[in-house]
Amino acid sequence: MSEPVLSVADLRVWYGTDRGAVRAVDGVSFDLYPGETLGLVGESGCGKTTLGRGVMGLLPRAASVEGVVDFGGQNLVRAKPKTLQRLRGPQLGMIFQEPLTRLNPLMRVSEHFEEALSAHEPGTPKAQIRDRAIDTLRAMGIPPTRYRAYPHEFSGGMRQRIMIALALVLRPKFVVADEPTTALDVLVEAQIISILADLRAGFDTSLLFITHNLGIVAEACDRVAVMYAGRIVEQGPVTEVFARPQHPYTEALLRSTISLNTTGLHYIPGAPPDLIDPPGGCRFNPRCEHAMTVCARQFPHPVAIEDQVVECWLHGPDELIEPGGREPLVREELSVADEA
Incomplete structure (x- = not known):
């Protein structure tokens, strides 16, 4: 296998608050290879967007970032702002969730492309900028006749295509797509x-x-990483993870999805934990129907199961589990208020 385009190791992103540090991303590791798509899934508030922005170096100044984001032999966590600005666009791309928050309503679509290409490829003739922009937009299904239109003159789906075109016109090696299909119809x-x-x-x-x-x-990803409370609890090939989920949280997410064969509704009791004061041991243990004593006492270690990697004491390592650790965890039943 070729070398990873991006290699993330023990990435941590914490936000300071009056109550303490919010551990939004707390020790995440993964690799991404050329031409590969990694799907990052999990409930709202689990740290997905913070992880994507942390990789790109697009976090608020108040955020504390540690770990390694290796891109082309360079740790982006320690890179200077000017270095990151130079990489964003030609090497690193970002597709944001809501186009209207990123497209300037006072600028035509053509001006957005001129600004992006002139900033990263100074000296490019205007005719060449126009040709490249129109070719990229045409690939997105937007005709050249709309090149000089304003963002408000497009539908939500077309604005999202413009955002994708802006991210791709410089042909980056790596792109973060933050919920690019949210609020769009199925077609x-x-x-x-x-x-x-x-x-x-x-x-x-x-x-x-x-x-x-x-x-x-x-449908669209080669591998999937399941995120919960700032951690990636399971990752591996999509077909294997979806067919044989190894972590109870992954299993619960899949059970909660609705299909044409659904005969009953399932949900995960409780709510994601407070990332300022997460529970001890495995962070999913308060909601897990398989929780054992060890789950509340010790943080789980990554375990490889064929091509999958999972953080769950159900899979060991047995030598690290204290005597009696596999006894079922005794706790009070969740109240209706807790579940809400």
Whole structure:
């Protein structure tokens, strides 16, 4: 296998508050290879967007960042702001969740492309900028006649395509797509997925795809990473993780999805933990129906199960479990208020 385009090791992102540090990302590691799409899934508030922004170096100044984000032999966590600015665009791309918060309403679409290409490729003739921009927009299904239109003159789906085009016009090696299909209808969603698939095939671009939609992950991603309370609790090939989930949280997420064969509704009791004061041991243990004594006492270690990696004491390592640690965890039943 080729070398990873991006290698993340023990990445931590904490935010300071009056109550203490919010451990939004707390020791995350993964690799992403050329032309590969990694789906990042989990409940709201688990740290997915913070992880994507942390990789890109797009965090608030008040955030504390530690760990390694290796891109081309350079640790982006320690890179200077000017270095990151130089990499963003030609090497690192970002597709944001809501286009209207990123597209300047006073600028035409053409001006957005001129600004991006002039900043990263100074000296590029205007005619060449126009040709490249129109070619990229055409690949997104936007005709050249709309090149000089304003953002408000487009539908939500077309604005999202413009955002994707802006991220791709410089042909980056790695792109973070932060919920690019949120609030779009299923037809536009399918078109966006098809565009991203063509991107991988045409430019060998690697993609970190952040989403709540497990169906999209099954269709568009090669591997999946399941995030809970600032940690990646399971990762591996999509087909294997979805067919044989090893972590109880992954299993519960999959059980909660709705399909044409659904006969009953399932949900995960309780709520994600407070990231200022997370529970001891495994952070999922207060909501886990398989929780054991060790789960509340010791932090789980990553365990490899064929091509999957999981952090769960159900899979050991047995030599690290204290005597009596596999006894069922005794606790009070969740109240209705807790579940809400």
